[in-house]
Amino acid sequence: MADPTIFDLSVAGRTGVTFPEPDVPETSLPQGFLREKLPLPEVSEMEVVRHFTKISQKNYAIDLGFYPLGSCTMKYNPKINEVTSRLPGFAFTHPFQPIETVQGNLYLMYTLQEMLKEIAGFDGVTLQPAAGAQGELVGTLIIHKYHKDHGDTQRTRMLIPDSAHGTNPASSAMLGFDIVPLATDARGNVDLEVLKSLCDERLAGIMLTNPNTLGLFDENVCEVVRIVHEAGGLVYGDGANMNALLGVFRPGDVGIDILHFNLHKTFSTPHGGGGPGSGPVAVKKHLIDYLPDPVIGILEEGDEENAPFYGFIHPKKSIGRVKSFNGHFGMHIRAFTYIFMLGQEGLRDIAEKAVLNANYLQEKLKGTYTLPYDRRCMHEFVLEGFWKDVEGIHALDIAKRLMDYDFHPPTNYFPLIVKEALMIEPTETETKETLDRFVDVMLKIAEEARTNPELLHDAPHNTPIRRADELKAAKDLVLCCYTGDDWPGI
Amino acid sequence: MFTPHTKHDVEVMLKTIGVEKVEDLFSEIPSQFRYPELDLAPRLTEMEALNELENIASANATTKDFISFLGAGAYDHYTPAAVDNLLQRGEFYTAYTPYQPEISQGTLQAIFEFQSLICRLTGMDVANASHYDGATAAAEAVILAYGHFRNKRKKILVSRAVNPEYRETMRTYMQGDESIQFLGDDIETGIAPDLQKFIDQIDHNTALVMVQYPDFFGRIIDYKPLIEKAHEYGALVAVACNPTALALLTPPGDFGADIAFGEGQPLGIPLSFGGPYLGFFALKNELLRKLSGRLVGETTDVEGNLAYVLTLTAREQHIRREKASSNICSNQGLMTLAATIYLSLLGKHGFKQVANLCYQKAHYAADQIAGITGFDLVDETTPFFHEFVIKCDEPVEEVLEHLMHHEILGGYDLGQAYPELKNHLMIAVTEKISRDDIDYLAGVLSEENHG
Numbered sequence: 001m002a003d004p005t006i007f008d009l010s011v012a013g014r015t016g017v018t019f020p021e022p023d024v025p026e027t028s029l030p031q032g033f034l035r036e037k038l039p040l041p042e043v044s045e046m047e048v049v050r051h052f053t054k055i056s057q058k059n060y061a062i063d064l065g066f067y068p069l070g071s072c073t074m075k076y077n078p079k080i081n082e083v084t085s086r087l088p089g090f091a092f093t094h095p096f097q098p099i100e101t102v103q104g105n106l107y108l109m110y111t112l113q114e115m116l117k118e119i120a121g122f123d124g125v126t127l128q129p130a131a132g133a134q135g136e137l138v139g140t141l142i143i144h145k146y147h148k149d150h151g152d153t154q155r156t157r158m159l160i161p162d163s164a165h166g167t168n169p170a171s172s173a174m175l176g177f178d179i180v181p182l183a184t185d186a187r188g189n190v191d192l193e194v195l196k197s198l199c200d201e202r203l204a205g206i207m208l209t210n211p212n213t214l215g216l217f218d219e220n221v222c223e224v225v226r227i228v229h230e231a232g233g234l235v236y237g238d239g240a241n242m243n244a245l246l247g248v249f250r251p252g253d254v255g256i257d258i259l260h261f262n263l264h265k266t267f268s269t270p271h272g273g274g275g276p277g278s279g280p281v282a283v284k285k286h287l288i289d290y291l292p293d294p295v296i297g298i299l300e301e302g303d304e305e306n307a308p309f310y311g312f313i314h315p316k317k318s319i320g321r322v323k324s325f326n327g328h329f330g331m332h333i334r335a336f337t338y339i340f341m342l343g344q345e346g347l348r349d350i351a352e353k354a355v356l357n358a359n360y361l362q363e364k365l366k367g368t369y370t371l372p373y374d375r376r377c378m379h380e381f382v383l384e385g386f387w388k389d390v391e392g393i394h395a396l397d398i399a400k401r402l403m404d405y406d407f408h409p410p411t412n413y414f415p416l417i418v419k420e421a422l423m424i425e426p427t428e429t430e431t432k433e434t435l436d437r438f439v440d441v442m443l444k445i446a447e448e449a450r451t452n453p454e455l456l457h458d459a460p461h462n463t464p465i466r467r468a469d470e471l472k473a474a475k476d477l478v479l480c481c482y483t484g485d486d487w488p489g490i
Numbered sequence: 491m492f493t494p495h496t497k498h499d500v501e502v503m504l505k506t507i508g509v510e511k512v513e514d515l516f517s518e519i520p521s522q523f524r525y526p527e528l529d530l531a532p533r534l535t536e537m538e539a540l541n542e543l544e545n546i547a548s549a550n551a552t553t554k555d556f557i558s559f560l561g562a563g564a565y566d567h568y569t570p571a572a573v574d575n576l577l578q579r580g581e582f583y584t585a586y587t588p589y590q591p592e593i594s595q596g597t598l599q600a601i602f603e604f605q606s607l608i609c610r611l612t613g614m615d616v617a618n619a620s621h622y623d624g625a626t627a628a629a630e631a632v633i634l635a636y637g638h639f640r641n642k643r644k645k646i647l648v649s650r651a652v653n654p655e656y657r658e659t660m661r662t663y664m665q666g667d668e669s670i671q672f673l674g675d676d677i678e679t680g681i682a683p684d685l686q687k688f689i690d691q692i693d694h695n696t697a698l699v700m701v702q703y704p705d706f707f708g709r710i711i712d713y714k715p716l717i718e719k720a721h722e723y724g725a726l727v728a729v730a731c732n733p734t735a736l737a738l739l740t741p742p743g744d745f746g747a748d749i750a751f752g753e754g755q756p757l758g759i760p761l762s763f764g765g766p767y768l769g770f771f772a773l774k775n776e777l778l779r780k781l782s783g784r785l786v787g788e789t790t791d792v793e794g795n796l797a798y799v800l801t802l803t804a805r806e807q808h809i810r811r812e813k814a815s816s817n818i819c820s821n822q823g824l825m826t827l828a829a830t831i832y833l834s835l836l837g838k839h840g841f842k843q844v845a846n847l848c849y850q851k852a853h854y855a856a857d858q859i860a861g862i863t864g865f866d867l868v869d870e871t872t873p874f875f876h877e878f879v880i881k882c883d884e885p886v887e888e889v890l891e892h893l894m895h896h897e898i899l900g901g902y903d904l905g906q907a908y909p910e911l912k913n914h915l916m917i918a919v920t921e922k923i924s925r926d927d928i929d930y931l932a933g934v935l936s937e938e939n940h941g
Contacts, residue, residue, distance in 0.1 A: 030873035063580030089547025095764030104549030175666035272824030276766035320662035325764025343533030473789035
């Protein structure tokens with residue numbers, strides 16, 4: 001049952017927080033511009049605190065349990081990140097302060113750029129993009145501008161493997177590219193024959209996720225890059241799955257031209273219930289001049305006595321600015337803290353344990369659930385969420401039943417190339433005990449599907465609400481709460 | 491550190507998998523590229539890392555150390571303690587996007603309340619769960635309007651008094667379509683663009699007219715004539731607005747805006763050198779189907795209980811792929827929660843109080859500064875909210891440097907974004923600034939003039 005809304009709790013005359021009376025002589029307000037009513041809630045501080053505490057308890061969260069959510073890298077978010085990002089020295093700096101007063105911020109951003117370059121094997125990085133999807137947009141903007149500058153306006157085709165995230169086609173479409181789906185071969189790699197047939201003078205580029213969304217490392221990656229480059233295209237790497245590669249493999253080393261990172265996946269910044277993310281983009285040398293304006297650079301080199309002087313640099317052929325100010329600086333601090341603590345050794349350990357956990361789960365589950373691409377997986381793998389001999393059970397039912405056992409479900413119905421997909425990414429921060437418990441539950445659910453399918457159909461049973469009617473929500477739209485006649489509603 | 495595996499765990503797991511060592515798990519990666527040497531500093535413990543980070547942070551001067559009159563899109567407001575305290579609940583900040591409503595009612599209800607608060611504040615019918623920030627919300631308004639007319643109306647008319655970063659960002663977003671024209675902000679008109687001339691440019695080829703309220707220079711303008719003309723020609727009107735100002739001012743919904751959007755940072759979000767913030771975005775019912783970004787709606791569960799879910803997802807990229815209205819696939823989750831808690835705590839009375847304090851103190855500051863020789867209030871007639879423009883006899887750079895020596899962040903140098911406004915300083919005043927701070931600023935400025 002839903003709690004009352006904050007508006008339901010409102011009682012005329014209450015206020016949670018008050019401010020001092022004006023200490024300056026009063027100026028009259030601009031008549032003719034004043035609103036009559038301000039229909040905001042009137043609630044005491046304690047009631048506000050109880051309200052939000054109560055509703056928070058209806059959330060599942062990493063701090064509460066296991067989130068084997070494929071492609072989302074729901075790893076533990078270290079508490080130290082929340083401390084460092086809130087240090088007053090960072091939190092109380094205004095984006096337009098003179099650069100000599102924010103050398104700490106600029107040093108941190110510059111160093112994070114350098115660290116990301118080093119980790120992925122690139123020559124330039126922008127921290128400006130707000131999220132992975134905006135990182136992709138930056139990538140497609142760069143590809144678009146690069147071809148335009150080279151007079152290649154006929155390059156309008158973007159190849160996107162059928163296993164790609166939905167944002168890839170959407171980001172490409174924003175630049176007017178024609179989306180050409182690219183088939184996956186029987187081993188889950190990009191189909192090289194199909195790729196060759198699509199590479200001609202119309203090719204703008206390819207958006208490649210590696211490891212792909214099947215959790216498989218594309219064994220043809222070097223070939224793919226070579227073929228696309230020979231045809232004059234650029235290779236965009238979707239770095240959503242970088243967690244598998246930290247300290248093990250650098251996408252830049254095989255010639256990938258552009259790559260975005262998801263700081264909120266790979267580098268432990270929290271998901272925050274859907275954001276804010278952060279999606280820095282790395283490029284090779286030939287694309288540095290196209291990065292969003294500005295990037296952080298050294299304006300004056302340091303010497304033995306003085307630290308370098310950091311500031312903003314404006315790339316010569318920049319695609320322009322993609323958001324206000326300097327990107328999600330609070331997320332940069334968290335990612336910086338994380339990388340700083342790990343070093344090379346720690347980063348490699350992250351990737352190795354993420355891949356170890358995934359392969360362990362895959363091995364334990366593949367007998368009971370069908371594994372359509374039976375190969376060594378990287379940080380995640382995809383199972384089929386149905387059985388030919390069990391009627392009427394779908395991936396959704398398995399997902400919902402997992403909630404009854406206090407697990408967050410895996411990503412389901414994605415990637416689209418696996419029927420009733422269950423995409424499982426355990427991450428490196430989970431213990432073997434948790435993985436074993438998850439395996440037990442998954443096996444039990446497989447058994448329940450045969451012996452007592454209603455348990456799955458009706459699941460979940462003991463969550464704050466039961467299965468919600470999503471069709472009704474879309475049909476009888478209520479998108480905002482209103483009370484009484486002071487609000488027109490919709 | 492963040493991996494819990496014991497040596498024994500690893501051995502057992504490798505045995506289960508059927509390989510000898512962890513390295514064997516990576517055999518599909520071309521061997522010449524495996525395990526590159528990384529030039530990174532050696533790993534640190536938490537204690538050491540915190541020390542380092544504290545050192546880095548201490549290299550900054552902050553709005554706590556200095557008296558700050560900086561605004562220009564991000565404002566130093568007071569955030570009540572309960573906001574961050576609630577934000578740090580792991581149930582909120584370590585949760586994923588609420589795709590599974592049964593175990594995400596907390597996030598969903600908070601977004602639903604956020605949407606409701608934004609609707610009430612702006613006077614609009616529908617608000618989404620947020621865009622990245624004010625600038626990207628502006629870009630989304632352009633995308634929406636352009637698509638609304640099926641890319642047939644080619645003109646986007648945008649006032650020069652709209653935040654320069656918003657104008658830059660929307661141009662970046664639209665560079666894939668060369669037929670689209672941005673007009674209205676190209677002539678160097680200073681702080682008082684001729685509104686009538688601007689209105690005269692509206693025609694049947696105009697998809698969107700964008701203005702700011704209060705405008706970038708802090709001025710409160712009556713947009714009713716502009717909106718009437720735009721609607722006469724069938725164009726949409728988007729109004730970028732400052733949420734704090736809306737505690738006092740007639741909301742855009744009441745004077746006919748089709749879209750109201752803006753930077754949500756003033757709603758309890760720390761300055762944090764520019765992010766993360768949030769872009770709020772609200773519109774009239776008629777445009778609902780064109781709205782991009784996440785939306786939460788009410789529904790019931792199988793037992794008939796009230797419940798919240800993400801809705802109208804068929805518009806979004808994970809379903810529609812290249813036909814989606816935008817590629818956005820997140821919202822500013824935790825930042826919208828901060829804004830929701832902030833508005834709930836301040837409520838009707840507290841929020842109005844903050845806006846009034848900003849207004850009163852800004853006017854006192856303007857009066858004090860305008861009384862100093864060498865500093866003139868540029869526009870003495872148009873009402874303003876909490877930000878105003880001062881013309882200086884001396885270069886702004888020098889004025890700001892002088893102020894900095896007195897531990898004052900003096901404001902925003904308009905010459906950076908407006909070549910015609912060299913020697914123009916924009917000053918923002920919030921409730922955190924005291925009368926003493928303002929008198930001190932005026933004192934130092936007088937010194938500047940006579941020193």
